[in-house]
Amino acid sequence: MINSETGCEREVFDALRKLPGVKEAHLVQGSYDIIACIEAESMEEIKNILSWKIRRLNRIKATRTAIIV
Numbered sequence: 001m002i003n004s005e006t007g008c009e010r011e012v013f014d015a016l017r018k019l020p021g022v023k024e025a026h027l028v029q030g031s032y033d034i035i036a037c038i039e040a041e042s043m044e045e046i047k048n049i050l051s052w053k054i055r056r057l058n059r060i061k062a063t064r065t066a067i068i069v
Contacts, residue, residue, distance in 0.1 A: 002035070
């Protein structure tokens, strides 16, 4: 779940959808701006996608992660 800077939701959404590992992304209304689903072979790979790709995108203010096991 992602919060972006106000007015930058589409920009973040478009950049997010291009990242490897991102299987789905949806613009939403409410507490978050975007909900994304990533898929990886290991927890280490999930951490790398979150830390080094998603959280480093420009204009992201905050993220919240829920792991499905």
